[in-house]
Amino acid sequence: MNEGQKTLKDVVGIGNAMVDILAPADEAFLAEHGLPKGAMTLVEAAQAAKIYEAMVSGVEMSGGSVGNTMAGLASLGGTGSYIGKVHNDQLGGIFHHDMESMGITFGTAPALDSSPTARCLVIVTPDGQRSMATYLGACVELGPEDIDADTIQSHKVTYLEGYLWDAPMAKEAMIKAAELAHDAGRQVALTLSDPFCVDRYRDSFRDLILNHIDILFANEQEIISLYQAEDVYAALELGRGDCNLVAITRSADGSLIATGDMVHQISAVPVERVVDTTGAGDLYAAGFLFGITHGYGVAASGRIGAIAAGEIISHVGARSEADLQELVLRTL
Amino acid sequence: MNEGQKTLKDVVGIGNAMVDILAPADEAFLAEHGLPKGAMTLVEAAQAAKIYEAMVSGVEMSGGSVGNTMAGLASLGGTGSYIGKVHNDQLGGIFHHDMESMGITFGTAPALDSSPTARCLVIVTPDGQRSMATYLGACVELGPEDIDADTIQSHKVTYLEGYLWDAPMAKEAMIKAAELAHDAGRQVALTLSDPFCVDRYRDSFRDLILNHIDILFANEQEIISLYQAEDVYAALELGRGDCNLVAITRSADGSLIATGDMVHQISAVPVERVVDTTGAGDLYAAGFLFGITHGYGVAASGRIGAIAAGEIISHVGARSEADLQELVLRTL
Numbered sequence: 273m274n275e276g277q278k279t280l281k282d283v284v285g286i287g288n289a290m291v292d293i294l295a296p297a298d299e300a301f302l303a304e305h306g307l308p309k310g311a312m313t314l315v316e317a318a319q320a321a322k323i324y325e326a327m328v329s330g331v332e333m334s335g336g337s338v339g340n341t342m343a344g345l346a347s348l349g350g351t352g353s354y355i356g357k358v359h360n361d362q363l364g365g366i367f368h369h370d371m372e373s374m375g376i377t378f379g380t381a382p383a384l385d386s387s388p389t390a391r392c393l394v395i396v397t398p399d400g401q402r403s404m405a406t407y408l409g410a411c412v413e414l415g416p417e418d419i420d421a422d423t424i425q426s427h428k429v430t431y432l433e434g435y436l437w438d439a440p441m442a443k444e445a446m447i448k449a450a451e452l453a454h455d456a457g458r459q460v461a462l463t464l465s466d467p468f469c470v471d472r473y474r475d476s477f478r479d480l481i482l483n484h485i486d487i488l489f490a491n492e493q494e495i496i497s498l499y500q501a502e503d504v505y506a507a508l509e510l511g512r513g514d515c516n517l518v519a520i521t522r523s524a525d526g527s528l529i530a531t532g533d534m535v536h537q538i539s540a541v542p543v544e545r546v547v548d549t550t551g552a553g554d555l556y557a558a559g560f561l562f563g564i565t566h567g568y569g570v571a572a573s574g575r576i577g578a579i580a581a582g583e584i585i586s587h588v589g590a591r592s593e594a595d596l597q598e599l600v601l602r603t604l
Numbered sequence: 605m606n607e608g609q610k611t612l613k614d615v616v617g618i619g620n621a622m623v624d625i626l627a628p629a630d631e632a633f634l635a636e637h638g639l640p641k642g643a644m645t646l647v648e649a650a651q652a653a654k655i656y657e658a659m660v661s662g663v664e665m666s667g668g669s670v671g672n673t674m675a676g677l678a679s680l681g682g683t684g685s686y687i688g689k690v691h692n693d694q695l696g697g698i699f700h701h702d703m704e705s706m707g708i709t710f711g712t713a714p715a716l717d718s719s720p721t722a723r724c725l726v727i728v729t730p731d732g733q734r735s736m737a738t739y740l741g742a743c744v745e746l747g748p749e750d751i752d753a754d755t756i757q758s759h760k761v762t763y764l765e766g767y768l769w770d771a772p773m774a775k776e777a778m779i780k781a782a783e784l785a786h787d788a789g790r791q792v793a794l795t796l797s798d799p800f801c802v803d804r805y806r807d808s809f810r811d812l813i814l815n816h817i818d819i820l821f822a823n824e825q826e827i828i829s830l831y832q833a834e835d836v837y838a839a840l841e842l843g844r845g846d847c848n849l850v851a852i853t854r855s856a857d858g859s860l861i862a863t864g865d866m867v868h869q870i871s872a873v874p875v876e877r878v879v880d881t882t883g884a885g886d887l888y889a890a891g892f893l894f895g896i897t898h899g900y901g902v903a904a905s906g907r908i909g910a911i912a913a914g915e916i917i918s919h920v921g922a923r924s925e926a927d928l929q930e931l932v933l934r935t936l
Binding site (some may be wrong): 293324325327328329330331332333334343361362363366369370371373374388389589591 | 625656657659660661662663664665666675693694695698701702703705706720721921923
């Protein structure tokens with residue numbers, strides 16, 4: 273470790289900055305509004321308004337996949353920054369506040385005109401699954417001009433959200449960030465975000481991973497879909513050929529982590545009652561990234577991911593209610 | 605009951621329309637920002653921004669004392685309308701959505717310029733108490749022009765919030781509503797809202813109650829402060845001289861309800877763990893008003909209030925998570 277490395281922060285996350293609106297509803301609600309269960313569906317402003325109108329009274333909290341991960345990282349005692357685009361409006365102000373209040377630097381300039389801050393309508397069905405309708409709003413304004421070398425190169429890991437691939441300028445931003453990170457010898461991680469996202473961009477995702485990604489996060493369906501593989505093990509073999517480390521989350525079956533020469537099998541942390549699975553993957557990534565940026569081995573990092581994911585699914589919402597640092601110290 | 609009465613809705617509530625931002629903090633936080641514990645402090649925009657900046661990541665949900673009561677009434681199966689002033693902004697849209705989504709008609713025209721929708725910064729200390737800093741924003745724009753005879757007279761009870769007394773035009777609106785209600789033979793209820801509010805307006809509150817109020821809701825400190833009485837029983841005697849019915853909430857000691865000739869003592873509903881007392885008084889009022897507008901006697905109405913209050917203090921936030929109608933049917 274040289275002098276410069278000593279002052280590096282842990283993770284800079286780049287994602288779609290949005291506020292979640294969570295409300296309970298039944299399966300029929302999903303069918304009526306054409307929302308595939310357990311997945312994220314992109315909707316236009318008019319459709320978002322229609323779905324929101326049909327939803328019962330909700331609770332709002334900052335969200336976004338990488339946003340949730342950064343919040344988890346901060347709760348674990350990690351350090352970092354966030355890059356994402358909000359509008360200069362009330363929800364944007366709330367998102368900005370929540371990020372900074374956790375000690376995560378959020379310096380991206382807000383959009384001043386165009387669309388409002390993104391919102392994600394999160395429908396929580398009685399089985400604890402969440403189905404999401406996302407209106408991207410200001411997120412589509414994120415572009416390469418929002419990525420600066422200083423920010424990227426002052427963090428050990430740059431963490432990217434697959435969902436960003438839906439916005440053309442954000443794709444450029446992701447590539448730029450990955451190149452800047454690698455220029456300085458930093459690592460780049462990606463989460464595939466969701467199976468529908470993988471379906472939309474299979475080939476370009478595979479190019480991205482092969483050329484720019486060191487650490488890949490995915491769940492079973494996502495990695496199987498990405499490689500059009502027979503099963504998760506076949507997909508894992510293909511994934512480890514493309515990047516240094518592949519971490520696959522498998523709900524109650526825990527996770528698999530493949531490095532060049534080993535596959536680690538990590539158990540899930542038992543949870544008394546699964547209340548809401550929102551953010552399980554995001555918090556797994558938070559725990560894993562915290563681990564590897566703090567000198568833990570791959571298996572221990574996976575275990576920290578499992579602890580963080582276990583906490584998040586035991587209550588409503590994708591931001592942790594417990595002090596994760598304390599929880600990990602007690603549980604690991 | 606005449607033909608007209610058959611079609612009356614239960615309650616029209618008039619209150620400060622605001623969105624709560626809830627976050628945990630310790631006692632030192634309250635001291636540092638000069639917030640008296642357990643009470644509501646009015647703050648200007650700049651002070652609200654300063655407190656918010658110091659708060660940790662929060663959860664947003666629609667609030668307001670009478671807003672919470674109307675939500676509780678709807679959850680109990682009651683019908684009603686809400687009158688209050690939001691701005692034409694995102695938080696205003698959320699407040700409007702949440703009210704209408706529960707079946708409560710909210711037809712007040714939003715403010716188009718001037719201040720944003722009110723927000724209440726709710727600091728939840730580890731003992732479950734909440735201390736609030738309220739920025740009134742658009743609420744101060746509520747005036748007599750927002751009160752129409754049709755709305756007031758089509759509800760059995762008009763329910764007013766003491767907090768409204770902080771905004772001069774809203775005072776006029778309250779008096780106008782009370783007079784319209786009485787012109788049509790309807791009842792008018794008031795909640796004193798909080799002891800500091802009573803301190804600010806003791807004399808004019810006593811005039812208001814004597815001349816316009818049939819049903820008065822207060823907690824112990826509020827009613828003692830209002831009448832500068834020795835104790836709650838002395839205050840109750842004075843209160844029953846001023847209006848037909850006085851309901852006093854006493855936390856774990858339940859409530860006292862005085863009519864012209866009787867005092868009913870109602871037990872609190874035991875709660876496993878008090879998580880957050882936000883909204884206990886609001887939900888007591890919801891239960892009580894539901895009871896008396898649905899033919900229950902005074903004591904049974906108080907019991908419904910106690911059940912609703914017990915539910916709300918067992919979780920974070922002042923909007924009920926349970927189906928109160930079902931809870932009352934099971935518990936009463």
